[in-house]
Structure formats: C-alpha cells, structure tokens
Amino acid sequence: MASTPPQAQAPAALAGLKVLELGQLIAGPFAAKTLADFGAEVIKIEPPGAGDPLRKWRLLKDGNSVWWQVQSRNKRSLALDLRKPEGQDVVRRLAAEADVLIENFRPGAMEGWGLGPDALLAANPRLIMLRISGYGQTGPYRDRPGFGVVAEAMGGLRHLTAEPGRVPVRVGVSIGDTLAALHGVIGILLALQHRHATGQGQVIDVALYEAVFNCMESLLPEYSAFGAVRGPAGSALPGIAPSNAYRCSDGGYALIAGNGDSIFRRLMALIGRQDLADDPALADNAGRVQRVTEIDDAIGAWTARLTVDEVLEQLNGAAVPAGRIYTVADIAADPHYRARGMLDEVEMADGSRLAVPGIVPKLSATPGRHRRPAPTLGQDSDGVLREIGLTEAQIQALRERGIVN
Numbered sequence: 001m002a003s004t005p006p007q008a009q010a011p012a013a014l015a016g017l018k019v020l021e022l023g024q025l026i027a028g029p030f031a032a033k034t035l036a037d038f039g040a041e042v043i044k045i046e047p048p049g050a051g052d053p054l055r056k057w058r059l060l061k062d063g064n065s066v067w068w069q070v071q072s073r074n075k076r077s078l079a080l081d082l083r084k085p086e087g088q089d090v091v092r093r094l095a096a097e098a099d100v101l102i103e104n105f106r107p108g109a110m111e112g113w114g115l116g117p118d119a120l121l122a123a124n125p126r127l128i129m130l131r132i133s134g135y136g137q138t139g140p141y142r143d144r145p146g147f148g149v150v151a152e153a154m155g156g157l158r159h160l161t162a163e164p165g166r167v168p169v170r171v172g173v174s175i176g177d178t179l180a181a182l183h184g185v186i187g188i189l190l191a192l193q194h195r196h197a198t199g200q201g202q203v204i205d206v207a208l209y210e211a212v213f214n215c216m217e218s219l220l221p222e223y224s225a226f227g228a229v230r231g232p233a234g235s236a237l238p239g240i241a242p243s244n245a246y247r248c249s250d251g252g253y254a255l256i257a258g259n260g261d262s263i264f265r266r267l268m269a270l271i272g273r274q275d276l277a278d279d280p281a282l283a284d285n286a287g288r289v290q291r292v293t294e295i296d297d298a299i300g301a302w303t304a305r306l307t308v309d310e311v312l313e314q315l316n317g318a319a320v321p322a323g324r325i326y327t328v329a330d331i332a333a334d335p336h337y338r339a340r341g342m343l344d345e346v347e348m349a350d351g352s353r354l355a356v357p358g359i360v361p362k363l364s365a366t367p368g369r370h371r372r373p374a375p376t377l378g379q380d381s382d383g384v385l386r387e388i389g390l391t392e393a394q395i396q397a398l399r400e401r402g403i404v405n
Helices: 027-037 085-095 117-123 148-154 175-198 208-213 219-226 261-270 285-290 292-303 308-317 328-333 335-339 381-387 392-400
Strands: 018-021 041-046 075-079 100-103 128-133 202-207 243-247 253-257 322-324 343-347 353-357
Touching: 018 027, 018 085, 027 041, 027 075, 027 100, 027 128, 027 175, 075 381, 085 117, 117 128, 128 175, 148 175, 148 208, 175 202, 175 208, 202 208, 243 292, 253 292, 253 308, 261 308, 285 292, 308 322, 381 392
Parallel strands: 018 041, 018 100, 041 075, 100 128, 128 202
Antiparallel strands: 243 253, 253 322, 343 353
C-alpha cells in the first residue's frame, strides 16, 4: 500500500468549489467527502464538545474512530453551536460565500434556526443546497425520523435480502445512507451545470428511501404488469440463470454468473454437461429460468469436487465470470486492489500508518487524491472565522461562551 504518488497530483476537478457541511454521521458527510476527494474546500461544522458522533463509532484507536479518517479526510473542522444565534450568524456569513451547503437534519431544523433555503438563497442566489433526510422535505412522512436501515426497508431492499422463509437481514453496511449521498453528489453536479448556464442556485431534496428505491431495477414494473411481488432468493438472482453461490470441496463458495447465452454454453461444456449446453430449451435466459434448479444442481455437483481456487482457475480459463467471497483480509492482500490504487495509507497523529480505501471514480486528467487527514475537532475554527472577517477578540468571545471551540 502506498500514498498517492506525486505525479498523480494533477489539478483537482473541483478546485475552488466552497462547500459547507452541516450534517453528521453518514449521508451528508459522505457526500461532502466525495466532493472533497476531488478538490472541493469543505468546511465541516460540528457541535462543540463531542463533535460528529461518528468520531466515536465502531472501533476506536486512541479514543477516535478509524472510520473518521475515511469519512472526514480532506475536510476542515469548525466546532460551532448551531443552536445559538451567534452560531447561526456564522453559518449565514459562510453560506453567503459558499457554492454548496450540505445538511442532513430532520426537515424543519434548518428553518427553525433561520437557515432555511428561503433565507440562505435570498442572501446568495448562487448557493446550491443539498438536503438529505429519511423521507424528503415534503409528504406525509416528512417529520418522521429516518435512518438508513429504515429507508432500506421502505425502499424495497430489505424484503429481498434473505433466504426464502427466513427473516430478512440487513446489508452489513449503511448502504441506504451511501446511496442517498451519491444521489446527492449527482444532484450537486447537475445543479452546478445549471448554475453555469443561468447563474442560479437551487435546492436538492434527497430522501434516503427514494435513493434505495431508485436502485430496485424491475421491482415496480413487474408488479404493475403481472402483479408479481418479488421475494427473497438467498444467493440467487431471481429471473436470471444461472447466477448463484456454489459450495466447493474446501467449504468455501464460488460465485458464478453463467447467465449470458454463450457463457452458459461454455460453462456447461466445462463442467461436462454438453447435454445442457446443446439443449435448445436452454438457449436463452427464459428457458434457463424454467429449469434453474436442474442447472444449479449440475453446477453444484461440479464445484463440490473442487476447491474454490481450482473452480476459479478453470472458470477464468473458460472466460466464465466468477469470483470468491472476499473478507477484508482478502481485500487487503489483493494485488488488483493495490494496482488500482484502492489500498491507500494515511499517517496517524502517533506516527502509525492506517490503511484506508482509495478514491473513486478514476479521472484521467483530474484525479482525486488524499490531500489532508481528517481534522481534530475544531482544528480549523480560528482560521475559518478569520476568513469571514471575525477579529481575534470576537473569536475569543465566542470561545468563552462555548459557541466555538
């Protein structure tokens, strides 16, 4: 693992873009992190004292979450109490000079602080305001608290993530928050293009459940056309065959996607089932779906005689898409991850090195890079306040009242 090489430090795609991040935990900060990776100047506002709760989530090193080093890299930290009028006034001054403001509070919170879009866009018509919430800024559910796990269920994902007849399980990461964040980034880039043409900013309203629902493929049209309610299918992909996880002789599983017509024929020939390869009824996906159990049994009988490595070696030789189920230990040791720059390292305050994910997507002319480590709480408070014209006496007064730290 290695840090981004100097030759990769080309001009940043979003250099000069000023972003104000008022959210916490996952969705809003992930959106801001993505912009910061590509050169945006992100000022993260955190509550004084404890800061963003993510600082204490999951595994801690020297009292701080190692996740923080991913979610808040390339950002500056301003510790500011948004509940106080003086803190709200600082946000107004920052927003007046910002290009983008990101928040993921419950709808109405910003308005209650006098920081709603009507007020902020009146002062800065070019401002783009991304609002991420559980259910969106409108509708009968807008005031409900909404976390990613609830949005994943409402969006249709949770119902599908189970073995048939067993309790639905959650995806092991906060996928609802991350999908909402990425939709938010798309919205910001679209709004920037519109502003480039018109000079006008706008509000982007992203609901967590809608971001999940947007990824549900044919779920709704299948119900509309056929009354079909897709159910959980375990490791298989309903309506597409063969595509499943198959147990091998060493107890591991190989993921095999033989659902292309020509791929299926190669796969069947490889496993010694030329009869299935030549069967005209299995020449296309519709026919294979009708006999998916027979096909899965044939593939499973073959994989059961071989180790995962042996299965994958033969499948790769036959140009059949396949892979193993990676643990993070597999990821950390994988040469392809390393070659693609996806295993990066940062230096911690104590001088130790910490592995963190690299940056995506890969841009040829303006690649993203890791420019600075995640900030300590309030690390940049004084500098940010000076930049908007506050004097040392004013900053000290805010600090003494606990509004800034």
